[in-house]
Amino acid sequence: xxxxxxxxxxxxxxxxxxxxxxxxxxxxxxxxxxxxxxxxxxxxxxxxxxxxxxxxxxxxxxxxxxxxxxxxxxxxxxxxxxxxxxxxxxxxxxx
Numbered sequence: 001x002x003x004x005x006x007x008x009x010x011x012x013x014x015x016x017x018x019x020x021x022x023x024x025x026x027x028x029x030x031x032x033x034x035x036x037x038x039x040x041x042x043x044x045x046x047x048x049x050x051x052x053x054x055x056x057x058x059x060x061x062x063x064x065x066x067x068x069x070x071x072x073x074x075x076x077x078x079x080x081x082x083x084x085x086x087x088x089x090x091x092x093x094x095x
Contacts, residue, residue: 001062002027005041007051014043014054018080020071037062037071061087 017040024034039058043051061067067087074080 001037001039001068002029002035003039003041003055003058003062005043005051005055007045007047008042009045011042011044014041014047014050016041018071018084020074020080037068 017038019038019040021036021038024036027035029035039062041051041054041058043054061084064087067083070083071080074083
């Protein structure tokens with residue numbers, strides 16, 4: 001899992017993209033494993049606190065091996081979006 005991120009002037013709200021690759025790529029990951037899931041994030045340049053808050057949420061979300069496996073098993077973008085959007089409520093149900 002990789003979380004490339006940054007701030008961009010002229011942006012009015014955060015934007016993101018999720019990418020699931022069929023074959024992992026070398027991303028110089030800490031665990032030296034190929035990366036097959038990427039979540040790219042851009043936030044407005046002045047949104048430092050929001051940027052950190054979103055990154056913390058994403059780090060928690062994508063450290064869940066069940067979510068990562070579920071995303072790998074999705075057959076289309078809508079399924080991926082549904083998994084990501086409902087992750088928190090699913091966490092509450094399994095706690």
